[in-house]
Amino acid sequence: MSNLIQPVKGTRDFYPEDWAFQMWFYEKVKEVSLSFGFEEYEGPIIESLELYAAKSGEELVKKQAFTFKDQSEKVVALRPEMTPTLARMIAQKSGELTFPVKWFTFGRRFRYEKPQKGRGREFFQWDADILGSESPEADAEAIALAANLYRKLDLTPQEVRIKVNDRALLQERLVSLGIPEEKVVAVFRLIDKKSKVSEKDFFEMAEKEGLNKDQITAINQIITEKDAHKDSPWLNKVFDLLKKQGCADFVEFDPSIVRGLEYYTRTVFEGWDIKGEFRSIWGGGRYDNLTAEIGSKQRIPGVGFAMGDRVIAEILRANNKFPSLNPNKTRVLVTVFSEKLYEKSLEIGQRLRTAGLNTEVFLEVNTKLDKQLKYADRKKIPYAVIVGPDEAKNETVTVKKLEDREQKTYTLEEFLETLSS
Amino acid sequence: MSNLIQPVKGTRDFYPEDWAFQMWFYEKVKEVSLSFGFEEYEGPIIESLELYAAKSGEELVKKQAFTFKDQSEKVVALRPEMTPTLARMIAQKSGELTFPVKWFTFGRRFRYEKPQKGRGREFFQWDADILGSESPEADAEAIALAANLYRKLDLTPQEVRIKVNDRALLQERLVSLGIPEEKVVAVFRLIDKKSKVSEKDFFEMAEKEGLNKDQITAINQIITEKDAHKDSPWLNKVFDLLKKQGCADFVEFDPSIVRGLEYYTRTVFEGWDIKGEFRSIWGGGRYDNLTAEIGSKQRIPGVGFAMGDRVIAEILRANNKFPSLNPNKTRVLVTVFSEKLYEKSLEIGQRLRTAGLNTEVFLEVNTKLDKQLKYADRKKIPYAVIVGPDEAKNETVTVKKLEDREQKTYTLEEFLETLSS
Numbered sequence: 001m002s003n004l005i006q007p008v009k010g011t012r013d014f015y016p017e018d019w020a021f022q023m024w025f026y027e028k029v030k031e032v033s034l035s036f037g038f039e040e041y042e043g044p045i046i047e048s049l050e051l052y053a054a055k056s057g058e059e060l061v062k063k064q065a066f067t068f069k070d071q072s073e074k075v076v077a078l079r080p081e082m083t084p085t086l087a088r089m090i091a092q093k094s095g096e097l098t099f100p101v102k103w104f105t106f107g108r109r110f111r112y113e114k115p116q117k118g119r120g121r122e123f124f125q126w127d128a129d130i131l132g133s134e135s136p137e138a139d140a141e142a143i144a145l146a147a148n149l150y151r152k153l154d155l156t157p158q159e160v161r162i163k164v165n166d167r168a169l170l171q172e173r174l175v176s177l178g179i180p181e182e183k184v185v186a187v188f189r190l191i192d193k194k195s196k197v198s199e200k201d202f203f204e205m206a207e208k209e210g211l212n213k214d215q216i217t218a219i220n221q222i223i224t225e226k227d228a229h230k231d232s233p234w235l236n237k238v239f240d241l242l243k244k245q246g247c248a249d250f251v252e253f254d255p256s257i258v259r260g261l262e263y264y265t266r267t268v269f270e271g272w273d274i275k276g277e278f279r280s281i282w283g284g285g286r287y288d289n290l291t292a293e294i295g296s297k298q299r300i301p302g303v304g305f306a307m308g309d310r311v312i313a314e315i316l317r318a319n320n321k322f323p324s325l326n327p328n329k330t331r332v333l334v335t336v337f338s339e340k341l342y343e344k345s346l347e348i349g350q351r352l353r354t355a356g357l358n359t360e361v362f363l364e365v366n367t368k369l370d371k372q373l374k375y376a377d378r379k380k381i382p383y384a385v386i387v388g389p390d391e392a393k394n395e396t397v398t399v400k401k402l403e404d405r406e407q408k409t410y411t412l413e414e415f416l417e418t419l420s421s
Numbered sequence: 422m423s424n425l426i427q428p429v430k431g432t433r434d435f436y437p438e439d440w441a442f443q444m445w446f447y448e449k450v451k452e453v454s455l456s457f458g459f460e461e462y463e464g465p466i467i468e469s470l471e472l473y474a475a476k477s478g479e480e481l482v483k484k485q486a487f488t489f490k491d492q493s494e495k496v497v498a499l500r501p502e503m504t505p506t507l508a509r510m511i512a513q514k515s516g517e518l519t520f521p522v523k524w525f526t527f528g529r530r531f532r533y534e535k536p537q538k539g540r541g542r543e544f545f546q547w548d549a550d551i552l553g554s555e556s557p558e559a560d561a562e563a564i565a566l567a568a569n570l571y572r573k574l575d576l577t578p579q580e581v582r583i584k585v586n587d588r589a590l591l592q593e594r595l596v597s598l599g600i601p602e603e604k605v606v607a608v609f610r611l612i613d614k615k616s617k618v619s620e621k622d623f624f625e626m627a628e629k630e631g632l633n634k635d636q637i638t639a640i641n642q643i644i645t646e647k648d649a650h651k652d653s654p655w656l657n658k659v660f661d662l663l664k665k666q667g668c669a670d671f672v673e674f675d676p677s678i679v680r681g682l683e684y685y686t687r688t689v690f691e692g693w694d695i696k697g698e699f700r701s702i703w704g705g706g707r708y709d710n711l712t713a714e715i716g717s718k719q720r721i722p723g724v725g726f727a728m729g730d731r732v733i734a735e736i737l738r739a740n741n742k743f744p745s746l747n748p749n750k751t752r753v754l755v756t757v758f759s760e761k762l763y764e765k766s767l768e769i770g771q772r773l774r775t776a777g778l779n780t781e782v783f784l785e786v787n788t789k790l791d792k793q794l795k796y797a798d799r800k801k802i803p804y805a806v807i808v809g810p811d812e813a814k815n816e817t818v819t820v821k822k823l824e825d826r827e828q829k830t831y832t833l834e835e836f837l838e839t840l841s842s
Contacts, residue, residue, distance in 0.1 A: 003716035004512050005472045008497055011465030013510050016524065019463050035774045037751040037781025037802075042440050044432030044543055045466070045529060046487075046499075051426045066467075068489030071533050076429055078467075078499075089434050091425050098799040100784055103437065108466060108529075112492050122465055130784070137763070137784045244764045246771060295424035330458040342558070343665045350667060353456045360458025363521055363551070363558045378519040381458075 010113070010121025016327035022124065024323055025309055026106050028152045029126045033104035036145050038128055041103045043085035045110075046070075049077045051084045055263040055293045064111040066121075078110035081306060082127040083263070083287065084294060090131050091296035099132025099300075109308075118278060118311040129304025136234055139267045139286055140241035142303050146271065146282070147247040153312070159319050160281065163254035164239070164269045167285070169232040170258065173222050177215050187211070188258045191223060195256070195279065223256035238267060263287040267303065273315055281315060282307035326380050331419075332359045333376040337388045339365040344387045348397060348412065352385075355416050376402050385415075431534070431542025437748035443545065445744055446730055447527050449573045450547045454525035457566050459549055462524045464506035466531075467491075470498045472505045476684040476714045479610075485532040487542075499531035502727060503548040504684070504708065505715060511552050512717035520553025520721075530729075539699060539732040550725025557655055560688045560707055561662035563724050567692065567703070568668040574733070580740050581702065584675035585660070585690045588706070590653040591679065594643050598636050608632070609679045612644060616677070616700065644677035659688060684708040688724065694736055702736060703728035747801050752840075753780045754797040758809045760786040765808045769818060769833065773806075776837050797823050806836075 007013060014022060030040070052061045066078040079085060082105060090101060106126045113119055128145055130138045143162055150160055170191075171184050179187060186209050194202050206216045222228070229235040235253065242251050259268045264285035271281035284305020291300040316322040334349045336342050342365050349361035360381065362372050369386070376384045386398040391409065399415055400407040410418070428434060435443060451461070473482045487499040500506060503526060511522060527547045534540055549566055551559045564583055571581055591612075592605050600608060607630050615623050627637045643649070650656040656674065663672050680689045685706035692702035705726020712721040737743040755770045757763050763786050770782035781802065783793050790807070797805045807819040812830070820836055821828040831839070 005469060005509055005715045007465055007509070008467050008469055008491075008495065009493075011467050013465065013506075013513070014463035015510065015514065016460040016462050019461050022463070023461070034750045034779045037749075037754075037779060039437040039748050039750075040440050040444070041437050042435035042443070044428055044434065046429050046432050046531070046543060048426060048429055066489075066491065068487075070429075070487065072430075074429065085434075088426055088428070089436065092434070093436065098796060102781070110467075122467060133784045135785055137786065141782075141784065241767070244767050294426045327460050328458075329455045329460075333458075346662070346665050358455045358458060360523070361562075363554045363556055363562065365556070365558065375519060 008121075010115040012120055012122060017325070020325040020327040021313065021323070022309065024325055025312065028149060029104070029106050032145065032149045032152050033126075033128055035148070036102070036141065038102045038104040038145075041086075041089070041105050042107055043079070043082065043089060043105070045079055045108060046076050047079050047085060047088075049075045051088060051294060052077060052080065055084075055261070055290060059260065060111070064113055066110045066112055080109055080111045081261075082107070082109065082125065083129070083261075083290065083302075083304065083306070086127070086129055086131075086304075087287075087290040087294055087296075087300075087302065090300055090302075091291040091294065091298060094291075094296070094298050094300060097132075100138065101131045102129075103131075104128040109306075118314045120310060124309040126307045126309075127304060129302055131300050131302040133303075134288065134301045136237040136267075137241060139303050140238050140245065142284060142305060143238070143242060143251060143269055144245045144247050146269075146284075146305060146307065147242075147245075147250040149307070150250060153316065154321050155315070155319065157249040159274055160250070160315065161272050161274065162251045162269055163257050163272055164229075164235065164251055164267065165254055165257040166229070166232050166235045166266060167258060167264055167268055168266050169228070169235065170222070170255070173228075174219070177218050179211070179215060183209070185262055187219070188262075189260070191219065191256060192258045192260050194223070225255050226253065228255050229253040234266065259283050259285055261285075261287075263290045263293065265289060269305065271307065273318070275318065277318060278311050278314065281311050328379050328381065329358050330360050330379065330381045331357045332383045332385055333372070333379075333381045334359060334361045334385045334387065335369055335372040336362045336365050336367070337369075337386065341387055341389070341392055344392045345385075348385060348387055351412060352416075357416075357419070373400065373402070429542075431536040433541055433543060438746070441746040441748040442734065442744070443730065445746055446733065449570060450525070450527050453566065453570045453573050454547075454549055456569070457523070457562065459523045459525040459566075462507075462510070462526050463528055464500070464503065464510060464526070466500055466529060467497050468500050468506060468509075470496045472509060472715060473498060473501065476505075476682070476711060480681065481532070485534055487531045487533055501530055501532045502682075503528070503530065503546065504550070504682075504711065504723075504725065504727070507548070507550055507552075507725075508708075508711040508715055508717075508721075508723065511721055511723075512712040512715065512719060515712075515717070515719050515721060518553075521559065522552045523550075524552075525549040530727075539735045541731060545730040547728045547730075548725060550723055552721050552723040554724075555709065555722045557658040557688075558662060560724050561659050561666065563705060563726060564659070564663060564672060564690055565666045565668050567690075567705075567726060567728065568663075568666075568671040570728070571671060574737065575742050576736070576740065578670040580695055581671070581736065582693050582695065583672045583690055584678050584693055585650075585656065585672055585688065586675055586678040587650070587653050587656045587687060588679060588685055588689055589687045590649070590656065591643070591676070594649075595640070598639050600632070600636060604630070606683055608640070609683075610681070612640065612677060613679045613681050615644070646676050647674065649676050650674040655687065680704050680706055682706075682708075684711045684714065686710060690726065692728065694739070696739065698739060699732050699735065702732050749800050749802065750779050751781050751800065751802045752778045753804045753806055754793070754800075754802045755780060755782045755806045755808065756790055756793040757783045757786050757788070758790075758807065762808055762810070762813055765813045766806075769806060769808055772833060773837075778837075778840070794821065794823070
């Protein structure tokens with residue numbers, strides 16, 4: 001039995017083939033974000049706990065956040081989400097920034113959750129946000145950005161959708177049922193959990209929150225009214241703008257969407273897969289008071305979303321759209337004929353690199369050529385260059401194409417030409 | 422006074438202009454790593470503390486590591502360095518991997534150090550390692566890789582160097598002074614600290630370790646003998662190979678280099694700046710027993726290095742080689758003429774994006790054109806597109822070049838042509 005130290009539960013090792021997917025996904029995210037004029041930023045992984053205590057929601061802060069005291073006894077957290085960091089950064093430099101600010105980032109988040117398919121304790125998220133705009137145009141753009149990532153990943157409206165709701169509309173209707181305003185957040189939390197519990201449990205939880213039978217029945221009614229958005233000029237506008245951006249196929253109104261984070265104030269939206277294998281792919285919304293809630297004197301409205309890497313990877317797999325990627329980007333292996341000729345191999349290697357070709361020179365000088373070619377095969381390197389005594393004398397290289405084992409002797413310049421043509 | 426929640430000491434906010442440098446540096450690191458045939462990997466940020474306790478060295482583990490108990494009472498650490506994670510990953514899949522393995526990564530590390538110029542508690546490091554080769558060719562390649570990054574950053578041998586030593590050679594000489602083998606690691610640690618303390622303090626520290634006067638005098642002699650490498654066939658070979666790779670100008674022998682990490686077994690090396698403003702830019706070495714030390718049955722030899730982002734940034738600044746970068750990659754701002762014509766602007770925006778141009782559509786529909794142009798100026802967006810009633814009617818766009826305010830009316834296709842020509 002090996003006593004090898006094991007990785008921590010819920011963390012992930014990215015071997016080159018795993019990392020190739022992360023980089024592929026990141027490139028898609030980056031392309032689509034830049035195409036809409038977003039700038040890339042990043043923030044600390046360690047933040048003070050109070051940053052999240054403000055408004056991230058009880059479950060995230062008290063149950064899921066990795067928190068600890070650092071050497072100076074300060075209580076810190078590994079960021080469970082990015083929006084509070086973003087709000088802090090924006091508030092900090094609000095005087096220097098040109099609003100609206102459109103920023104995106106792709107990085108690690110940490111949550112102490114039960115590891116399961118599509119969920120881990122360390123994961124990556126794409127965050128994209130627009131700050132300093134209170135217009136429905138900003139909400140529509142955030143949603144359109146996510147829809148355009150779907151397209152870039154080759155996902156269709158037959159596979160994935162975006163459900164949209166308006167918390168302000170929902171709040172208005174809850175208050176009209178006689179629910180006091182200060183209780184609305186608790187009822188939001190209740191509705192957010194509804195799809196995860198039985199009808200009976202929902203009823204009991206609602207009664208515990210002090211709702212009466214009529215109110216509970218009315219809520220059940222409200223969150224299934226599929227055309228209630230017609231009463232919200234705001235949502236009508238957002239849907240109209242999404243249609244004009246060519247995203248209508250991907251979006252639909254869903255009166256039961258509220259999202260778990262407490263800081264959302266108006267539009268909320270969530271990515272869903274049609275098959276319903278995963279509860280929620282990603283989510284976002286408008287948060288108009290967050291900078292004020294983390295202590296800024298200035299109120300800077302915002303809208304944005306976060307999309308994790310793991311569920312997206314599962315969705316791609318489930319729809320046969322997971323890419324096949326080769327993590328090895330090397331074009332040429334320069335083999336070593338003998339210790340004496342190693343110098344020549346090093347020189348050829350450096351010249352190929354200078355010409356822009358990713359080139360590996362074999363590292364063990366006394367290895368049979370056959371074994372070196374097998375190494376190239378296993379690493380999926382397409383060309384092997386052989387520099388023997390004849391080649392060294394004639395200033396040539398013999399090139400073997402690994403695919404079909406065909407080989408030919410050229411000058412180095414001729415070889416480079418065949419590759420570029 | 423604002424009560425805005427502050428970032429944690431020693432952490433860093435990357436505003437788009439800061440992040441642009443990180444991405445520029447990462448691109449350089451990636452290019453040079455791939456050019457030598459390295460594959461990219463990543464690992465967890467949270468590891469069990471025992472992974473480092475094995476051999477990372479007392480200071481790093483006991484004083485500098487961020488450690489805490491997670492919700493399951495397991496003692497974990499935020500990775501202070503990458504090599505133990507790499508060794509764990511390699512040992513875990515040693516049966517499936519084709520050796521030698523050449524891997525690189527660029528990611529976060531965490532150390533509770535006193536924040537100062539070039540140092541923070543969160544930072545990024547480039548790690549590049551070769552595993553499964555015991556040849557001096559591997560050591561030379563690791564050093565050549567770093568030298569080639571210097572070149573890619575436009576740093577010259579008049580600005581930066583790489584100092585190389587052999588711990589095995591030094592150990593042999595220490596043992597010949599009558600120092601017992603089990604004390605050699607402690608003496609290495611002592612020598613590593615020498616340049617940071619006074620002559621007198623060094624003497625006292627050495628006496629505390631049980632060395633006598635003659636031994637201390639002899640050590641002082643040994644670590645200044647500039648041609649001692651001639652006694653090491655290993656180092657002779659490494660220097661010869663570096664010469665053949667065209668890196669001779671960047672490398673030199675330094676008998677005082679030992680490195681702080683305990684797992685190094687042979688070649689050790691360190692980046693230095695000629696001006697001596699920074700103690701050590703980066704470092705690495707050969708570690709032939711690390712997989713065994715973290716519990717693997719298999720001994721997999723390795724060599725590699727780690728280079729932090731912050732000191733390199735300072736070095737580039739000190740030598741006037743810090744790049745000037747624009748974090749905004751947007752080419753076109755489509756302005757909004759009126760609420761009615763916003764639809765047209767959205768359509769033009771989407772068409773420009775489809776043509777591959779990063780395009781922002783202004784988000785506030787009732788803003789004067791002048792203000793929209795100022796926004797483009799501030800964000801350094803080179804072109805503004807105007808879609809007024811005439812343009813909408815004639816299916817044209819008016820394009821204003823922000824640089825000189827010149828403007829011209831085209832069809833969209835004509836505009837795209839002027840950009841590509």
